[in-house]
Amino acid sequence: MTQDTTTYHIPVLLAPAVDGLDIRPDGIYVDVTLGGGGHTREILRRLGPNGRLLGFDQDEDAEGNIPDDPRFTFVRSNFRYLHNFLRYHGIDHIDGLLADLGVSSHHFDDSQRGFSFRFDGALDMRMNKRAGQTAADVVNTYDEERLANVFYLYGELKNSRKLAAVLAKARANAPIATIGQFLDIVKPLFGREREKKELARVFQALRIEVNHEMEALREMLQAATEALRPGGRLAVITYHSLEDRLVKNLMKTGNVEGTVVKDFYGNVQTPFRTVNNKVITPDEDEVARNPRSRSAKLRIAEKRDDNNDN
Numbered sequence: 001m002t003q004d005t006t007t008y009h010i011p012v013l014l015a016p017a018v019d020g021l022d023i024r025p026d027g028i029y030v031d032v033t034l035g036g037g038g039h040t041r042e043i044l045r046r047l048g049p050n051g052r053l054l055g056f057d058q059d060e061d062a063e064g065n066i067p068d069d070p071r072f073t074f075v076r077s078n079f080r081y082l083h084n085f086l087r088y089h090g091i092d093h094i095d096g097l098l099a100d101l102g103v104s105s106h107h108f109d110d111s112q113r114g115f116s117f118r119f120d121g122a123l124d125m126r127m128n129k130r131a132g133q134t135a136a137d138v139v140n141t142y143d144e145e146r147l148a149n150v151f152y153l154y155g156e157l158k159n160s161r162k163l164a165a166v167l168a169k170a171r172a173n174a175p176i177a178t179i180g181q182f183l184d185i186v187k188p189l190f191g192r193e194r195e196k197k198e199l200a201r202v203f204q205a206l207r208i209e210v211n212h213e214m215e216a217l218r219e220m221l222q223a224a225t226e227a228l229r230p231g232g233r234l235a236v237i238t239y240h241s242l243e244d245r246l247v248k249n250l251m252k253t254g255n256v257e258g259t260v261v262k263d264f265y266g267n268v269q270t271p272f273r274t275v276n277n278k279v280i281t282p283d284e285d286e287v288a289r290n291p292r293s294r295s296a297k298l299r300i301a302e303k304r305d306d307n308n309d310n
Helices: 014-020 038-046 060-065 079-088 105-109 135-141 144-155 160-171 179-189 192-211 213-227 241-253 284-289 291-295
Strands: 028-031 052-056 072-075 094-100 228-238 272-274 297-303
Touching: 014 038, 014 094, 014 228, 014 297, 028 038, 038 052, 038 094, 052 079, 079 213, 094 213, 135 144, 135 160, 135 192, 144 160, 144 192, 160 179, 179 192, 192 213, 213 228, 213 241, 228 241, 241 272, 241 297, 284 291
Parallel strands: 028 052, 028 094, 052 072, 094 228
Antiparallel strands: 228 297, 272 297
């Protein structure tokens, strides 16, 4: 049974992202973030009868959005395993890959998932509810220095050490199990005028750590680089500076670290040609319809053909 995707997730930058793939009717494509299925359905609409699309998602809730289409193959897995599953399905090269790295509206609006500080509930934040540590595990078991590093690296919070210290002190009396308990401890550290913005960064940091998002993104981008055929397109929608930096580095230099390698003549050696030199962002109408799209950035690159590119 297919869920109503308007309640599950409103696809961000739908037309620009799918347009950016420059879809060939008989091509092989991958949507590594099925979610509500909005981008997937648009790709299928543009594919011909001999086209093929793989869709990845590790969240069992997304399975309700699997399209009933013989051209579509669902992969219930983290996209970090892109390379393995392409081999499993006998695919050597793909013509395009789309990644929408944002957390879906469905996750933020489900009080049981623990992604939002708008609701009380378990301090969970796992994309894959079947396995792995929860946000409560991170908060209660990481030593103070490691916890501070999580808030500093993934939330870019200046008061990361103080935040870790108050949590360590509080958990010594009793485990921190719910969002309500967590907020009671950390809210006093933030001024009322910046409270929502700072709390969003705190929750972002925990979510990234719980789901190993940066490691997974690095592995997926490397696998995509290897899998794309010459002329193939990579379209990635990011929502915060940490992930956007990795994507930008990859497209400009061919590696997520941003290390520039030049040939004898001073030309940057990269497997990609950027399609949109200026990052694509939602227009005012889209932001009005879907406020969560406000921070979205779309970058598109094309795999170079070494035989034709200089």
